[in-house]
Amino acid sequence: NAGVTQTPKFRILKIGQSMTLQCTQDMNHNYMYWYRQDPGMGLKLIYYSVGAGITDKGEVPNGYNVSRSTTEDFPLRLELAAPSQTSVYFCASSYSGQGSSPLHFGNGTRLTVT
Amino acid sequence: GESVGLHLPTLSVQEGDNSIINCAYSNSASDYFIWYKQESGKGPQFIIDIRSNMDKRQGQRVTVLLNKTVKHLSLQIAATQPGDSAVYFCAENPGANNLFFGTGTRLTVIP
Numbered sequence: 591n592a593g594v595t596q597t598p599k600f601r602i603l604k605i606g607q608s609m610t611l612q613c614t615q616d617m618n619h620n621y622m623y624w625y626r627q628d629p630g631m632g633l634k635l636i637y638y639s640v641g642a643g644i645t646d647k648g649e650v651p652n653g654y655n656v657s658r659s660t661t662e663d664f665p666l667r668l669e670l671a672a673p674s675q676t677s678v679y680f681c682a683s684s685y686s687g688q689g690s691s692p693l694h695f696g697n698g699t700r701l702t703v704t
Numbered sequence: 705g706e707s708v709g710l711h712l713p714t715l716s717v718q719e720g721d722n723s724i725i726n727c728a729y730s731n732s733a734s735d736y737f738i739w740y741k742q743e744s745g746k747g748p749q750f751i752i753d754i755r756s757n758m759d760k761r762q763g764q765r766v767t768v769l770l771n772k773t774v775k776h777l778s779l780q781i782a783a784t785q786p787g788d789s790a791v792y793f794c795a796e797n798p799g800a801n802n803l804f805f806g807t808g809t810r811l812t813v814i815p
Contacts, residue, residue, distance in 0.1 A: 632806050633793070633805040634805075635802055635803070688797050688803045693803070694750065695748045697746050698747050
């Protein structure tokens with residue numbers, strides 16, 4: 591199994607541009623998550639999904655959107671990129687909710703907005 | 705949000721020694737705790753977890769201790785190896801579908 595795969599690995603955006611960060615998992619996990627990681631800070635939850643067609647906001651959802659049309663894929667959309675969105679983004683999945691099973695993370699997308 | 709802190713931001717140990725990484729959590733309602741290891745340029749990797757009805761759990765070369773009285777979590781790594789050099793995060797789940805992560809401790813193993 592490849593686990594959780596994220597693309598691209600790196601991206602530079604200009605202010606106001608938009609992009610989609612891709613995430614796919616091959617473990618047949620129902621739960622998927624998007625986190626951002628800023629230097630010296632813990633991971634912050636952006637959005638999560640408990641199954642295809644169901645998404646919900648996390649701690650820091652502003653400026654982002656998600657969709658979950660299949661079990662495998664959970665893309666994160668940035669509209670009107672801002673410098674505050676410069677961060678490393680991690681997608682994760684789990685067999686059940688975060689209160690009962692560990693998350694499996696991808697290797698991240700490093701995004702710079704200038 | 706929840707506060708999950710670490711006593712030490714960096715830790716250096718000699719190869720072969722045991723390492724202890726500490727973590728303080730703030731929410732007494734948290735019932736699930738996880739330790740992750742993150743190597744440079746990679747995503748966090750699950751190490752070990754523990755539920756609040758336990759005070760100790762052992763894995764391969766790792767042990768997690770949970771002290772609910774003082775809201776303290778620790779990760780012990782036996783016979784630390786150079787490959788253990790990484791940032792280690794603790795995370796707590798106080799209920800609902802969210803984990804709260806600490807800022808991490810950087811472990812450096814000196815050959």
